[in-house]
Amino acid sequence: xxVFRTAPYGAIYSFEGLENVxxxxxxxxxxSVLFIDDGVLAIKKGMDNSGTGIKDFSxxxxxxxxxxxxxxxxxRSSMESRGLTLEDLVIEPEIIEADAVEKMMxxxxxxxxx
Amino acid sequence: xxHLVNKSPFESMALEDCLKYASKGSSILLYEDxxxxxxxxxxxxxxxxxxxxxxxxxxxxxxxxxxGVDKVMDGIKETDYAGFVDLVEANKTASW
Numbered sequence: 001x002x003v004f005r006t007a008p009y010g011a012i013y014s015f016e017g018l019e020n021v022x023x024x025x026x027x028x029x030x031x032s033v034l035f036i037d038d039g040v041l042a043i044k045k046g047m048d049n050s051g052t053g054i055k056d057f058s059x060x061x062x063x064x065x066x067x068x069x070x071x072x073x074x075x076r077s078s079m080e081s082r083g084l085t086l087e088d089l090v091i092e093p094e095i096i097e098a099d100a101v102e103k104m105m106x107x108x109x110x111x112x113x114x
Numbered sequence: 115x116x117h118l119v120n121k122s123p124f125e126s127m128a129l130e131d132c133l134k135y136a137s138k139g140s141s142i143l144l145y146e147d148x149x150x151x152x153x154x155x156x157x158x159x160x161x162x163x164x165x166x167x168x169x170x171x172x173x174x175x176x177x178x179x180x181x182g183v184d185k186v187m188d189g190i191k192e193t194d195y196a197g198f199v200d201l202v203e204a205n206k207t208a209s210w
Contacts, residue, residue, distance in 0.1 A: 006125070007122050007125070007147045007150065007181075008181070009146065009147070009177075009180055009181065010120070010121070010122065010146050010147035037124065037125065038122050038124055038125050038147075038150075041122075041150065041181065044181065044182040044183075045182055046182035046184055047179070047180060047181060047182040048179040048180065048182070049179070049180050050179070051175065051176030051177075051179050051180065051194070051195075052176045052177065052179075052180045054180055056180070058182070081124065081156060081157035082124065082150070082153065082156050082157070083153055083154060083155030083156040083159070
């Protein structure tokens with residue numbers, strides 16, 4: 001499982017996390033993806049880099065499906081405390097509650113935090 | 115005085131630390147991940163409404179757009195890179 005927990009542009013973590021997911025997907029690994037805390041901001045719709053010139057990698061999250069990565073989850077409280085709903089996101093993760101997050105991590109063979 | 119805040123209000127105490135010392139009426143510019151503090155409807159929105167009454171709060175348009183934030187709370191003023199430069203020119207600055 002790859003866990004996204006940081007905002008997309010203030011640091012490189014989120015981008016590196018996405019690269020890791022895609023590499024695992026390319027090698028047909030059984031990978032799950034979870035968005036928590038500021039990680040949910042990485043999949044916000046409507047990014048426009050015309051003012052900054054910084055690469056907008058949010059569209060790449062839509063490619064996860066093409067890599068057969070379908071177990072994608074988002075923590076409800078993280079999403080709601082940032083004023084977001086599923087309609088605001090470029091992909092449609094399954095919503096889970098915060099108390100399910102640790103259980104999900106325990107069930108994983110490995111997990112990586114970005 | 116111009117206070118510069120570039121950290122997410124959800125993950126960092128930078129903005130709150132700044133507010134502890136900033137005198138009322140001074141300017142705060144939110145940029146990079148700091149712009150998330152200006153989003154309406156978040157868990158910090160009530161806090162930011164109060165802050166916007168006591169301080170001149172600015173937010174950098176280019177960084178809002180980069181992050182897909184298309185709405186800004188009432189009382190917070192958008193500024194672009196040129197406005198950022200004008201603010202820095204006119205004030206002593208503190209980066210949090």
